[in-house]
Amino acid sequence: MRNYAKEMAIGFIPVLILFLQIFVGINMIPVLLFAGLIGGALYLVRSRGNLAAVGGERKGKPRPPAPLSFDEIGGQERAKQELIEALDFLVHEERITKFGIRPLKGILLAGPPGTGKTLLAKAAAHYTDSVYVAASGSEFVEMYVGVGASRIRDLFREARQKAAKADKKSAVVFIDEIDVIGGKRDGGQHKEYDQTLNQLLTEMDGIHTSEKPRILLIGATNRKEILDSALLRPGRFDRHITVDLPDKKGRDHILRIHARNKPLQEEVNLEKIAEESFGFSGAQLESVMNESAIYAMREESESISQRHLSMAIDKVMMGERTDREATKEERERVALHELGHAIMAELVRPGSVSQVALLPRGQALGYVRHNPQQDRYLYTRRFLEEQIMVALGGAAAEELFYGDRSTGSRGDFDQAMSIVRSMVESGLTELGITDSSMMTPDKWAIVNSSILDELMSRVKVMLSEQKEVFLRSLEVLKTEETLSGDRFRSLLGIDVTAGDPDGESKPA
Structure with missing residues (x-):
């Protein structure tokens, strides 16, 4: 009945307007404009009321955040x-x-x-x-x-x-x-x-x-x-x-917290992941677990494996794998550069290399991932010099095989000079205890040159004795693109029964 009356009104009103306009002579245009304004205002008020009602249903009783202990x-x-x-x-x-x-x-x-x-x-x-x-x-x-x-x-x-x-x-x-x-x-x-x-x-x-x-x-x-x-x-x-960066025990605890809602394979060793993620913050560790789940889903796997977690560490540390297509000569140079880092790392600290990869990630065309066994917060002069030698290993390998260097060593030199600065500020050089603010740019240049030139000479001598290892490892790396730490050590002929590995992944 109501719908019938509504239809009658809709049909009657236009007829009434035409009758008044034509036969009675009343100008209905102002009336129509006024009626239109009133109708538009009522429509807006009604629309806002409906939106407010919907918003009230959603916002009237906000869900309190879950308590965090x-x-x-x-x-x-x-x-x-x-x-x-x-x-x-x-x-x-x-x-x-x-x-x-x-x-x-x-x-x-x-x-x-x-x-x-x-x-x-x-x-x-x-x-x-x-x-x-x-x-x-x-x-x-x-x-x-x-x-x-x-x-x-x-x-x-x-x-x-x-x-x-x-x-x-x-x-x-x-x-x-x-x-x-x-x-x-x-x-x-x-x-x-x-x-x-x-x-x-x-x-x-x-x-x-x-x-x-x-x-x-x-x-x-x-x-x-x-x-x-x-x-x-x-x-x-x-x-x-x-609130500092977590140690190994803390990293293991954080990983286990974020692994509660994720399907991990039985053979997954989170303690090993905690060792490999030295220097990671809690947010980075959460990202590692999240990225590993993404890798598993991308491969349509039912659960997260150790390989997925290792790939996630590489991604969080250096970025996603890119599609750069390097030339054959560039790939060989990058491979020798990374092998120089890896060989020096194993020579000065046996057992430290976790993986050598010829895969572009972020800004790096290849990388070596190290496997620290324990956190270290105090550094001796010998340890820092060994870190510099590992950093210089890539450039030394390029000079050994090509007679020159490439721009890929820029990051390594920055790392080496940063370590030299730490040595000077800690009184671990021939300068003794000194205030770094008293060091002029010329004096810094002399200190950097004396320390880095001496260590570069030692690196070249040590790597020149490993040419056969370079060539054997190069063939494997060019074919398979990755070389595990254990397989690399077998090619190097190092028996890792004891060592003091420490470090972190550094891109080329």
Whole structure:
């Protein structure tokens, strides 16, 4: 019945308009325009109401983020212990009252990118049963003076309101990349930065111990040295916790955490992957597990194998395999270059080579992946000289077979000169203990030349005795493109029963 009446109205209205316009003489154009405007306005209002209703269904009850505990964060045992000890001041109020302890106002997490600083902040909020409010330092930087300071005030106000609404006793405010707004003030014209930092300092001073809900500020940075001293003093950031790259045990823990939801073959050895990923951050290790799953899916495999994990390490370290087509001469030169690195590595540190590959990855046309057995944090002069010799092995091999070098040695020379700089700054050269700022460019050139020329001469002598190994390995590498460490050592004739391997994959 309603549809019938609607159809009757639709048919009657045009007839009525024509009748009034033609027979009665009423000008209906203004009426039609006015009716059109009213109808359009009603349509827009109705459309927005429907969108708001749909948005309300989606946003009205946002799903709270899954709580993250400290047990789910691997590789940072010392940092977690320090952070938990600091957070206990918020959890056990009766104890701090008994001993007259002032609750901490701020905790600074400092360390390289990808080591888990944000995860630690989230776990801190869960551990203390606090509201978690996060922001990035770049969100407070604007070209208009005063906007950053206003956003700082809004951030702390939001934390207090959310804590009160959720009936929580405390709130954790996390500011990532805090060095953007907390850098040293130099008295220049950066008024916006100064006002933002001043407002942050004021808010931290205003975090009184008797205030409810209590606010704990956690800042994260990978450039602690540039932060303003007023921000680092006790009473603001009371604890400075270093979140460093994980060691072998930590890497193994992180890999196992990210392997929980992935189908691994029974023979997969994650401890070996932890050994091969020396210097990787937690984010890189997560990427290794993710890329290995992608490789397995790409091959339509039912599970992830050890080979997939090794390929993932290469990809994370040096990039995806490229489709560059090198000439026959270039491939042979690259193969000899990489064999020079590999032979020198085995001569100075037997058992260290994991794979020699004639495969283009990233910017490298070939690479040698080393297999460190243990993490090393202190280096002797002998060890650093051996590292330089391994780096120079590629250029020495090219000179040995071609009589000249190529541009492929540029990265190796940069690495070698960086090691020389470390030796000078550590007092491991004939210069003795010296201040690097007193070294002129000419003096640096003399030191580099004396050390590198001597080591290059030693490398050439050692490699010249291995020409047969070069030729045998070259044929295998040109045919199969990869040479495993064990097979390479059999060609080299080295019995690896003991050694001190260490290092990491370095592209040519």
